[in-house]
Amino acid sequence: MTATHFGRMLLARFAMMPDPEDGSFWMPPQVSTVAHSVDWLFNFILAISVFFFVLIVAVMVIFVLKYRRREGQDAAPSPSHNMALEITWTVIPVVLVIVIFFFGFKGFLDMATPPANAYEVLVEGQKWNWSFTYPNGYVDENLHVPVDRPVRLVMSSSDVIHSLYVPAFRIKMDVVPGRYSKAWFEATEPGEYDLFCAEYCGTSHSDMLAHVIVHPPGEFEPWLEKASNFLETMSPVDAGRKLFQVRGCMQCHSMDGSAKTGPTLLGVFGRSENMADGSTITVDENYIRQSILEPNARVVAGFEPVMPTYQGRLKDAEIMAIIEYLKAPEGAPQEE
Amino acid sequence: MAEEISAPVGVANVDHAGSDDNYLNHGKGILSWLFTLDHKRIGVMYLVAILSSFFLGGVFAMLLRSELWTAGQTIMTADTYNKMFTLHGAVMIFLFIIPGIPATLGNFVLPLMLGAKDVALPRLNLASFWLWLTGASFAVVSIIVGAVDTGWTFYTPYSTTTGTAVISMTLGAFILGFSSIFTGLNFIVTIHKMRPEGMTWFRMPLFLWGIYSTAIIQVLATPVLGITLLLLVAERALGVGIFDPALGGDPVLYQHFFWFYSHPAVYIMILPAMAIMSELISTFSGKHIFGYRFIAWSSIAIALLSFLVWGHHMFTSGQSGLTNMIFSALTFSVAIPSAVKVFNWLATMYKGSIRLAAPMLYALSFLFLFAIGGLTGLFLGSLSTDIHLHDTYFVVAHFHYVMFGGTVIAFLGGIHYWWPKIFGRMYSERWAQLSALLIFVGFNLTFFTQFVMGSHGMPRRYYNYLEQFTPYHQASTVGSFILALGFLIMAGYLLHSLVRGEKAPANPWGAATLEWETTSPPAYYNFKHDMRAGDPYDLDALRFEPSLGGYVRRDPSSVLATTEGVE
Numbered sequence: 073m074t075a076t077h078f079g080r081m082l083l084a085r086f087a088m089m090p091d092p093e094d095g096s097f098w099m100p101p102q103v104s105t106v107a108h109s110v111d112w113l114f115n116f117i118l119a120i121s122v123f124f125f126v127l128i129v130a131v132m133v134i135f136v137l138k139y140r141r142r143e144g145q146d147a148a149p150s151p152s153h154n155m156a157l158e159i160t161w162t163v164i165p166v167v168l169v170i171v172i173f174f175f176g177f178k179g180f181l182d183m184a185t186p187p188a189n190a191y192e193v194l195v196e197g198q199k200w201n202w203s204f205t206y207p208n209g210y211v212d213e214n215l216h217v218p219v220d221r222p223v224r225l226v227m228s229s230s231d232v233i234h235s236l237y238v239p240a241f242r243i244k245m246d247v248v249p250g251r252y253s254k255a256w257f258e259a260t261e262p263g264e265y266d267l268f269c270a271e272y273c274g275t276s277h278s279d280m281l282a283h284v285i286v287h288p289p290g291e292f293e294p295w296l297e298k299a300s301n302f303l304e305t306m307s308p309v310d311a312g313r314k315l316f317q318v319r320g321c322m323q324c325h326s327m328d329g330s331a332k333t334g335p336t337l338l339g340v341f342g343r344s345e346n347m348a349d350g351s352t353i354t355v356d357e358n359y360i361r362q363s364i365l366e367p368n369a370r371v372v373a374g375f376e377p378v379m380p381t382y383q384g385r386l387k388d389a390e391i392m393a394i395i396e397y398l399k400a401p402e403g404a405p406q407e408e
Numbered sequence: 409m410a411e412e413i414s415a416p417v418g419v420a421n422v423d424h425a426g427s428d429d430n431y432l433n434h435g436k437g438i439l440s441w442l443f444t445l446d447h448k449r450i451g452v453m454y455l456v457a458i459l460s461s462f463f464l465g466g467v468f469a470m471l472l473r474s475e476l477w478t479a480g481q482t483i484m485t486a487d488t489y490n491k492m493f494t495l496h497g498a499v500m501i502f503l504f505i506i507p508g509i510p511a512t513l514g515n516f517v518l519p520l521m522l523g524a525k526d527v528a529l530p531r532l533n534l535a536s537f538w539l540w541l542t543g544a545s546f547a548v549v550s551i552i553v554g555a556v557d558t559g560w561t562f563y564t565p566y567s568t569t570t571g572t573a574v575i576s577m578t579l580g581a582f583i584l585g586f587s588s589i590f591t592g593l594n595f596i597v598t599i600h601k602m603r604p605e606g607m608t609w610f611r612m613p614l615f616l617w618g619i620y621s622t623a624i625i626q627v628l629a630t631p632v633l634g635i636t637l638l639l640l641v642a643e644r645a646l647g648v649g650i651f652d653p654a655l656g657g658d659p660v661l662y663q664h665f666f667w668f669y670s671h672p673a674v675y676i677m678i679l680p681a682m683a684i685m686s687e688l689i690s691t692f693s694g695k696h697i698f699g700y701r702f703i704a705w706s707s708i709a710i711a712l713l714s715f716l717v718w719g720h721h722m723f724t725s726g727q728s729g730l731t732n733m734i735f736s737a738l739t740f741s742v743a744i745p746s747a748v749k750v751f752n753w754l755a756t757m758y759k760g761s762i763r764l765a766a767p768m769l770y771a772l773s774f775l776f777l778f779a780i781g782g783l784t785g786l787f788l789g790s791l792s793t794d795i796h797l798h799d800t801y802f803v804v805a806h807f808h809y810v811m812f813g814g815t816v817i818a819f820l821g822g823i824h825y826w827w828p829k830i831f832g833r834m835y836s837e838r839w840a841q842l843s844a845l846l847i848f849v850g851f852n853l854t855f856f857t858q859f860v861m862g863s864h865g866m867p868r869r870y871y872n873y874l875e876q877f878t879p880y881h882q883a884s885t886v887g888s889f890i891l892a893l894g895f896l897i898m899a900g901y902l903l904h905s906l907v908r909g910e911k912a913p914a915n916p917w918g919a920a921t922l923e924w925e926t927t928s929p930p931a932y933y934n935f936k937h938d939m940r941a942g943d944p945y946d947l948d949a950l951r952f953e954p955s956l957g958g959y960v961r962r963d964p965s966s967v968l969a970t971t972e973g974v975e
Binding site: 098140146166175180271272275 | 486487490557558559563565566569570571653654658659660693694695696697698699700701702724725726729732733736737740741743744747748750751752754755757758759760761762763764772775776779780783784786787789790791792793794795796798799800860863864865867868869870871872873874945947
């Protein structure tokens with residue numbers, strides 16, 4: 073975006089021109105049932121803040137102009153204390169903050185209490201990807217949900233603290249190892265929205281993104297059924313490619329020859345690798361399988377033993393598909 | 409001069425003819441500085457050390473803003489960026505802003521305001537400085553052996569599992585904590601025991617009330633940080649399972665411990681700034697401070713309430729809704745004393761005789777910026793809005809408006825206010841005004857844009873970002889360069905003033921507190937005579953003396969102790 077574009081955008085937003093794509097000057101679009109009340113409170117506090125800010129700065133500027141020191145003129149005598157005035161400007165803020173507190177708490181109760189009939193999705197955060205498990209056991213890297221239906225997220229982390237954040241829904245909740253945290257929302261508009269990790273979690277924290285895909289009425293269930301059958305409907309290579317993308321492999325292993333947190337897997341099958349312990353191995357099916365299930369048993373020289381295990385998280389058929397994908401002669405250059 | 413000073417012992421406190429002997433040239437050589445017990449020299453050494461830290465933290469900040477010019481890699485890798493923002497935070501917080509005002513201006517001015525020779529415990533004061541150096545060395549060692557990538561908050565279990573130099577950095581912060589405790593303890597004792605004749609608690613300059621309130625927090629809260637960081641080191645080094653769930657610990661417990669110190673710590677940072685503000689506003693409005701007792705009590709109120717609000721950093725941590733409610737309610741209570749102070753400062757300007765000298769420009773800047781910083785706190789204290797804004801750039805902007813727009817701006821105001829007293833030289837007013845303007849403009853451009861991108865959902869501590877945030881990031885980066893230019897100019901004219909600056913009179917601004925009753929720079933022994941304090945804001949007791957270019961007391965004997973002085 074250029075500077076002029078930015079200027080125009082600022083102008084448009086200051087003028088509060090409706091811009092449904094981008095939301096308001098301050099806020100992203102409202103796509104959940106709670107977003108409206110959050111924004112209402114935001115604007116309420118904003119109005120109070122603008123009022124007091126203008127008051128403070130105006131009084132300051134007027135005093136500076138009016139009482140600016142002039143030659144041979146000292147300060148005029150005026151009281152240095154006025155109990156009534158001081159009590160007044162103590163009590164008024166007290167009342168205002170109580171009101172703000174009340175609305176904030178009320179809004180929070182709605183955000184913290186999911187309806188009983190909510191659709192449940194399990195969320196797992198790990199460095200540096202999200203996985204979303206649906207009731208039938210299918211795992212996806214994006215959060216797909218039906219529109220107009222409450223969705224409850226039960227979240228856990230397999231390593232450090234993450235935080236699931238969807239600005240369009242105005243929800244955020246930390247994902248803490250060793251416990252389950254919960255969040256819920258009800259999306260109001262079909263579409264695709266950003267999902268961020270909001271708690272710093274290391275190297276690729278800022279790439280720990282996903283999308284929330286809100287499906288129009290009647291389209292969520294068919295999508296889930298089709299997506300769930302990918303091991304049957306796709307070739308092992310294609311299924312492997314999908315797993316490679318969905319299950320977080322590509323966050324650390326590139327397919328273009330460049331080293332990331334882990335070695336590139338472009339043409340890895342059959343390659344000779346030097347191990348950190350000094351030995352050399354040739355990559356075969358068994359080494360790939362071991363690297364998935366016991367990733368830090370034999371680490372390639374020059375890399376840290378930081379990969380999480382996939383023991384219990386990938387089925388045998390899925391591991392097989394990934395191996396087939398890595399074996400594929402094209403080295404998987406094909407882009408989705 | 410019309411009125412000759414007729415002190416009981418026949419010596420004036422202020423030698424208007426100018427004396428060559430002052431604390432700066434009283435002893436020679438580096439050792440006379442490093443092992444001095446003189447609060448003024450310790451204050452100056454702290455000033456050099458702390459401004460060096462500020463420079464270092466500022467360099468990190470500029471590198472961060474440069475990296476964020478484009479999404480993805482601009483000038484550094486993700487790992488380097490993560491270390492940079494950690495170092496920026498750790499250096500600015502632990503080395504610069506926590507010790508900042510108390511250790512530099514507090515050390516220099518506090519005994520002078522009391523008309524005293526020194527702080528109550530000069531050796532403890534020197535020990536505090538040496539501990540600061542030791543702590544800083546640990547931080548530097550950590551930077552050299554690979555730095556830290558945890559963020560300045562050292563959240564577990566990331567900090568117990570990352571491969572970077574966490575132990576040396578946390579030990580550094582641990583040692584710096586003791587430095588802070590020593591300073592606080594010293595000031596508490598000094599204020600209790602060494603007030604001069606006539607200075608009752610409610611005749612103390614408000615600067616001392618602010619420093620006193622700060623010292624209470626330093627002494628009571630810092631040990632908790634010490635314990636927390638030791639536990640963290642124990643967990644990393646020995647595998648004790650306190651915070652890491654893999655070892656049976658609780659990572660959220662760490663956050664409670666950490667914020668139990670670190671929230672009060674932001675008041676360690678802001679209270680001294682408010683303390684400076686009260687002096688600046690009164691002096692440069694040429695008027696008695698308005699609502700003295702409300703300002704004094706509000707400092708104490710902030711100090712005490714600050715211990716009860718730490719949970720507002722954890723509204724999304726998964727702590728119970730009830731806990732969230734209680735902390736949200738308590739958080740709002742802190743807003744009140746801050747608001748009271750702002751209104752009192754404004755009222756002080758009413759019917760004043762306002763001089764727009766550099767320190768006052770910073771005071772006005774403070775009112776503008778701190779108003780924004782304080783008011784945006786309302787969005788974050790309120791539960792439902794905080795859920796959306798937590799851990800976004802909105803918080804980053806709020807924090808910088810309070811800490812930079814508040815504390816740093818007031819610190820700069822204080823430096824410009826007491827600079828003539830500390831070094832005996834005036835600086836160029838014109839350059840000072842230009843620099844203040846650039847800093848004000850640059851600051852707002854840098855950080856106001858961050859409010860807007862934050863409320864749009866830009867998370868903090870992000871190396872990479874989505875396309876839609878590019879214009880905000882670029883505006884912010886441009887602002888940061890304007891800001892840096894302002895600081896470069898400031899460094900230039902302040903250093904220039906040390907060599908070429910006009911000699912400063914004893915009381916260039918017409919303030920009534922006791923530090924202005926001695927020479928600029930003060931003599932080694934501060935005052936020739938025991939002092940007596942009157943109303944610290946009775947500015948009518950002073951008049952301008954054109955031959956000196958400064959102010960003198962209409963009745964100089966009014967500040968001399970009535971009892972025989974200890975000569």
